Amino acid sequence: MLRLCPTFAAAAVLLLPLTADAARSDAVIGMTLEPPHLDPTASSAAAIDEIVYANVFEGLTRIDGTGRVVPGLAESWTVSDDGLTYTFSLRQGVLFHDGTAFDSADVKFSLERAKAPDSTNAQKQYFEPIRSIETPSPYEVVITLDYSDGAFLFHMGQGDAVIVAPESVDGNKSHPIGTGPFRFERWQPGDRVELVRNPDFRDPDGIALDRVTFRFIPDAAAQVAALLAGDVDAYPNMGAPETLARFEGDPRFVVDVGTTEGETVLALNWRRTPFDDPRVRQAVMHAIDRQALVDAAMFGYGTPIGTHFAPHHPAYEDLTGLYPHDPGKAKALLAEAGYPDGFETTLRLPPPSYARRGGEIIRAQLAEVGIRAQIIPVEWAQWLDQVFTNADYDMSIVSHVEPMDIGIYARGLDYYFGYESEAFRQVIDALETTVDDSQRNALYREAQEILARDLASIYLFQLPKIGVRNAALEGLWSNSPVPANDMTAVHWAD
């Protein structure tokens, strides 16, 4: 018996954490950045949405984990044939967390507030097309637009367009009150935000967790320690890919690799020779081995892309095969364009490691075909000033993280690429007046193909969303179509 005791004790110690997990009804989510406040309608900070989106606040529509528009506070909707009138049927019996009832007046209030001249909404342009909002009944909202906006339903599902109540709106920055499955409980600045289950939620059985805590841990080593010590159950966005190896071999953890909205591109300045020559752009693309770049610069995490579009989107087309890695062809194209011995150029790199590490690899790959790029590391302030604002650059690497931002290529000389294409602009114009999903997707594919063919930029890879979680915690998003940690479906495995 005496002999058995230590073994038994050791076994008990080993078993304890596992049995404890199975009975748990709370989850601790780690985040790198702390939000400035908790009102998603008054800031573009992603950290706000990562806490409150779909948890505390809901919009008329919502975006699901694959980027699709699904019903939110609006159960259903119809769109008139001219694309100018949207009629939303609202869910009935929904309560705000302070007990006040949700109805069409709250929708009218929220959207008019966002559109108002003194609005501090970070995405005011989402609301610009709205001409009028009518509320024929408490559960019906009719929105009339000035001009057709194909992305209207997508925009209404963003954190910037969530529905707030006039009674509580002024306190939302410190004590957010919405209609979602979780209520705000407390914010310990610099440390954590805690949410608790909303017992009045319309589908109380659909929520598995009683409590969700978001903890703010910026340092990569501390993130690793917090996961290992069990202080944090999941880190949906791990900053440093170099720390992942230890979790991949550990059965207690699962590493989820998904995609974000971050298209990482090698921008070429179209205003300058030789990048105004399509053969030179093709040569650059042929010189680059995207997979080798991802392996070396991103520790193998990241999806090679051939155009400016997120791979998780249903309309995404894989165009990486258009100008595959082929140094021989690159040299031939350079010779054809009048640069048999290559040329000298510069490559400006902002601070993130994808750019600095990636830039070294790209310089080496370009050197193989005779393009001699001098690397110029710049701080963000310099990058914004030189590259973004004044377009004073040859080449630069940056990740465009805004969701569905393919339209930036229609800005022509106003944008730092300097890319001008009438055909592309027409597709973007058509998108603005098209509502039907399948038609929109067809247009998105056309737009992607034009960019890929023209090599408006050199498309490298999609930034990954790398999450590490306790193996028993299920239901977190693996992709990041909008910044969010939708906790509704998150649960502990039995």
Next chain:
Amino acid sequence: MLGFLTRRLASLLATAFLASVIVFVVLEVLPGDPALLMLGTEARPDTLAALRAEMNLDRPPVERYFLWLGGFLTGDLGTSHTYNVPVAGLIGDRLAVTLPLTLMALVLSTLLAVPLGFLAATRRNRAGDYAVMAFSQLGVAIPNFWFGIVLTLVFSVTLGWFSSGGFPGWEGGLGPGLKALVLPATALALTEAAILTRVTRSAVLETLEEDYVRTARAKGLSPAQVMGRHVLRNALVPIMTIVGLQFGFLVAGAIVVENVFYLPGLGRLLYQAVNQRDLIVVRDVVVLITILVVAANFTVDLLYALVDPRPKEGRG
């Protein structure tokens, strides 16, 4: 004495003023538009203009400096761009973590180092001395963030005695708050303790050679009396100098350690503000830290006067 105080106070103020000028100038010569830098590429022109006005960017630099200095002196530190709250309140909350952390580390390192240094000095060139010197050699060589990571791995990940970081806040009581500071304060204290041990050892050794110690012994005082009355008091002067200087290192070390243990302190605020380009906060925090360090050194100067057994007349 009064002259000494006035001179020290004047030098304190001059240092703080100089620090404010340097911080202002350094942030001023950064390339690019600070407002654009803070708001990012998608900033709307009206938001940008509002922030420029708030930061007084339309006025000449000298005027802006004095506007900022005036605000600083009256406790109006401006509004943090990322947090949208007054910087003064933000700094106050963070000081409630950093000051206890630094003081705890200061006390820990002194409690550890002074006895060890004495022990080493009185057992010069014997096993005890070598052991203590080996410890201090190691301590000086190893950076505090590494200590922090090792402490976390041992006491949080493996033993589970402490959480790996974070701070529950003082509202929950003194106990949980202090418990959260134990590992970080230890990590912070070890490096400083190593340095202090060496200083104590050599200070005591030097004092032991002094004539008045020989005289005291000759007078027939017991070894304990000699140590307590003569050696300790005289050796304290160099030890205090180092403790005072160490306060600066501890505050600097707190920036690193607070990030390892994700404590919501001043150091982490500064780190976050740098990352999020909240230049308003960066400026205020850097100047405040400078003032803290200068004030600590001023306190040490005052303590000299109390501790130093030599007559006060004729000294600085």
